[in-house]
Amino acid sequence: MDHITLRHKTYTNIWSLGDVMNAPNAKTAAAARMQAPIVAENLVADLEGKTPSAQYNGYGSCPLTVERGKIVLAEFGYGGTLLPSFPTWLLDGTKPTRAAWILKEQILPPVYWWAMLRGKEWMIKPEKVSAS
Numbered sequence: 001m002d003h004i005t006l007r008h009k010t011y012t013n014i015w016s017l018g019d020v021m022n023a024p025n026a027k028t029a030a031a032a033r034m035q036a037p038i039v040a041e042n043l044v045a046d047l048e049g050k051t052p053s054a055q056y057n058g059y060g061s062c063p064l065t066v067e068r069g070k071i072v073l074a075e076f077g078y079g080g081t082l083l084p085s086f087p088t089w090l091l092d093g094t095k096p097t098r099a100a101w102i103l104k105e106q107i108l109p110p111v112y113w114w115a116m117l118r119g120k121e122w123m124i125k126p127e128k129v130s131a132s
């Protein structure tokens, strides 16, 4: 599996995402959510005879409950690079915060059920493979 395009290295008509794939990312639903539009975009490009250009940076998110009322929202990519979704003043992902608890407990469930699982996505835009 190419960890950037999420395409099989030998069998190029195979693409992968989610817990089942072998990229060295944290296996989370947050990662699968990030990977889905990347695979979709690359698959369509391939079917149209174009070079797949959407890339995955290893993003994953682990809400670590460290005490009642506080969570560390760890968001990181390949190599442990921090990839925060929010500015630090709103939610510091390196510390236990009440904001992360509220996000996980009250905000994310309706996002999962009413948006994500219905295919609605407005925060994630696949990055393009940088020319090297």
Ligand SMILES: Cc1cc2nc3c(=O)[nH]c(=O)nc-3n(C[C@H](O)[C@H](O)[C@H](O)COP(=O)(O)OP(=O)(O)OC[C@H]3O[C@@H](n4cnc5c(N)ncnc54)[C@H](O)[C@@H]3O)c2cc1C
Residues within 6 Å of the ligand: 017, 018, 019, 020, 027, 028, 029, 030, 031, 032, 061, 062, 063
């Ligand atoms: C306790 C726990 C807490 C978690 N908390 C979080 C969290 O807070 N945030 C987060 O982002 N992630 C969290 N995760 C991780 C998240 O649940 C997974 O990363 C995510 O569900 C992976 O999605 P998936 O679709 O790749 O795989 P799965 O959700 O595992 O889906 C695979 C599906 O395939 C089915 N299946 C298996 N074999 C076959 C077969 N032969 N034929 C047909 N169907 C088959 C399975 O029954 C399953 O329904 C948590 C995981 C656990 C266990």
